[in-house]
Amino acid sequence: MAYTKLNSEIIAKLKAILGPENVLTDEEKMQPYAHDEVPDPNYQRLPEAVGFAHTAQQVAAVVRLANEFHFPVVPRGTGTGLAVGAVATSGGLVLSLEKMNKILEINKEAMYAVVEPGVLTSVLQKTVEEQGLFYAGDPCSGDSCCIGGNIATNAGGNRAVKYGTTRHQVYAIEVVNPTGNIVNLGARLRKQSTGYCMDQLIMGSEGTLGIITKATLKLLPKPQYSMDLLAIYPDPTDAIATVGKIAMAGLVPTCIEYMDNVTIKSVEKYLDMELQGSANGNYLIIEIEGDDEDDLDEKAEAIGDICTEAGADDVLVAEHDRIWRARKVYSEAARAESVVIAKEDVVVPVEKEPLLFKKILDLAAKYQVVTRIAAHAGDGNIHLNVLKMAEDDYEEWEKKVGQLQRELYAVIYQLGGRLSGEHGIGYKRKHLMEEFTDPAELEMMRAIKKALDPNNILNPGKIFDV
Ligand SMILES: Cc1cc2nc3c(=O)[nH]c(=O)nc-3n(C[C@H](O)[C@H](O)[C@H](O)COP(=O)(O)OP(=O)(O)OC[C@H]3O[C@@H](n4cnc5c(N)ncnc54)[C@H](O)[C@@H]3O)c2cc1C
Incomplete structure (x- = not known):
């Protein structure tokens, strides 16, 4: 059944619930709510209205109104999502929770x-x-x-x-x-x-x-003793292969993050800052916590030995703020190189990560695409970013990326992995969710959605269609 447009009667009721100052209908003011952090304009949709809730009672009243008049409600936090989840792709109201911030x-x-x-x-x-x-x-x-x-x-x-x-x-x-x-x-x-x-x-x-x-x-x-190690590898596959070796040694770091050499260089340029080993190095950033200084030193030594044996040229104690700034900003650095990026968030069992990584490198070479790769390597979660460069023809680039993705996803599922490790399915990946998920599992998910949301009000058209 088609949704009801947010007509003047509904807008008036929304204003009565949320307060007139908490309902936007002006197109310019609603523009920031037309997208999340996926920059591709093809995924942008201007909502019919944006509402700001301050209490759970207001949220409940808005949802009851939506059921009565049959319009979509799209909950939204701060819109940093990477799956087009907080965008009103079926029209209706974006309901922002950002003011409920106590x-x-x-x-x-x-x-x-x-x-x-x-x-x-x-x-x-x-x-x-x-x-x-x-x-x-x-x-x-x-x-x-x-x-x-x-x-x-x-x-x-x-x-x-x-x-x-x-x-x-x-x-x-x-x-x-x-x-x-x-x-x-x-x-x-x-x-x-x-x-x-x-x-x-x-x-x-x-x-x-x-x-x-x-x-x-x-x-x-709060952990009292922590240390960040930076292991620098000439060969990226050696870096990824180290992760399983650390796990097998019974060591549990807080984080094991990966950045490849071109990504390190991209960050250097973006931050105008020199990073260690950037000439030809690939990073594993390994944060460890310990009970005391001695415990920390022991763990650092054990992990350092494993990294060196696995092919690291150098293992250093990194300056915490500097190395994490570099890691956390990689996505913005890639965006500075190209606003059109196909961003993958694939995940496999940790011991299968080297196989996935090799496949990713092979596919990048086969399709001759420009990539930036970072990974939550300790979780088997690889972020492959394929950049559309200025010289690429958009349609040709899109076709190539589409072929690469199809080959990639087939391997992911063979390895026991999934499409998304953390960013979610949202609107962006729902066609893939429908294609790659076991139909029986998908049917269970649809049954739950239909039972809990009989009018299909809450964020419709996300994850899968009902
Ligand atoms: C530079 C960068 C780095 C990132 N790094 C990571 C990372 O390391 N790990 C990671 O997991 N993600 C990462 N993300 C993705 C994103 O930040 C996360 O998905 C985050 O959890 C989204 O939070 P948000 O408040 O921005 O949600 P939004 O983008 O506003 O919404 C995301 C989804 O949650 C729903 N939603 C939001 N609030 C509510 C609510 N109160 N109730 C019900 N549904 C709600 C929305 O409908 C939407 O489907 C990164 C994004 C960027 C841009």
Whole structure:
């Protein structure tokens, strides 16, 4: 059934719920909400209106209105997504949660925080650190993304090797369900076996099954001893092959990140800063934590030996802020080279990562494309960025990339991997989701969506079509 356009009657009702100053219909003002961080103009859609919620009650009232009049509601955090998830591709309302940005409680004794969804990830990290605590979620976009978006996409990031992804940091969530009820899912418990795990179902559902309006997050004591190692390899495949060797030695670093040589050079240019080993090196950045200085030194030595044996020319202790700035900015550096980038987020079991990596290098050579490769190597999650350069004809480039992707995805699934390790499916990858997912699994997902959202109101046309 076609959706109802946001006519003057609906806009008036939205203004009554959210306050007139919290509803935008002016095209120019809505422009920032027409896209996420996928820069390709083909994925941009101007919403019919943008609303800003301040309370869960407002969110619930908007969702009930959407069910009554039958219009789409697209929840949105800060729009740093890379899957066209927070864009109104079926029309309707973009409902921004960015103004619900209060840290409601930090409990030092029981080590948890209660936050609204619009709290920036880095703000939470810094606030709890000031109290000697630690929030382990750490996507590279932490300075600009928010907790609600992290939970909705099950964001990964740098520390997932040791601490898991966002879903592992969450005790409980308050959610507005697709029919407009406020429900509390999960609990602040170490264990429970009490019916379906509804909180985990909502996490990673990219705003299609519920709008997160509050979250209770796990905190840890702030690690006292940490060190960043930088292993520099002439051969990129040796770098990737090291990851499994570290795991097999029973060592669990906090992060193992990879950057290839052209990506390092791209970052150097972007930051106008010289990086170690950039002449021909490829990086593994390995962060370790220890109980004390001795423990840290022991781990550093053991990992250093493994890296050297695996082919690293040099293993150095890196300056934390500098090396992480370089790693976190790689995506912006690539964007400075080209606004049109096909960005892959493929993931395979860690021991299969060298096979995937080799395939990626082969495909890049076969199709003669310009690439920048970075990876959350410790998780088997490789970001292949294929850049359209000024001299490339757009249609030809698109065709080549399409062929490369088809070959790549076939291998991913043969290796037991998946299309997305952390960015999600959104609108951008839904045709691939439908093509590569086991039909029986897809049918279960569709059945859940239809049962929870009978009017197909919440973020329709994302992940898959119903
Ligand atoms: C430079 C850069 C680096 C990045 N690095 C990483 C990384 O290391 N790891 C990683 O995982 N991702 C990374 N990302 C992707 C992105 O930052 C994450 O997906 C992030 O979790 C999105 O948060 P957001 O608040 O911007 O969400 P948005 O982009 O606003 O939304 C993302 C999805 O979540 C839904 N959503 C948002 N808020 C809510 C809510 N409250 N309730 C229900 N649904 C909601 C939206 O509908 C949409 O489907 C990176 C992006 C950039 C640009």
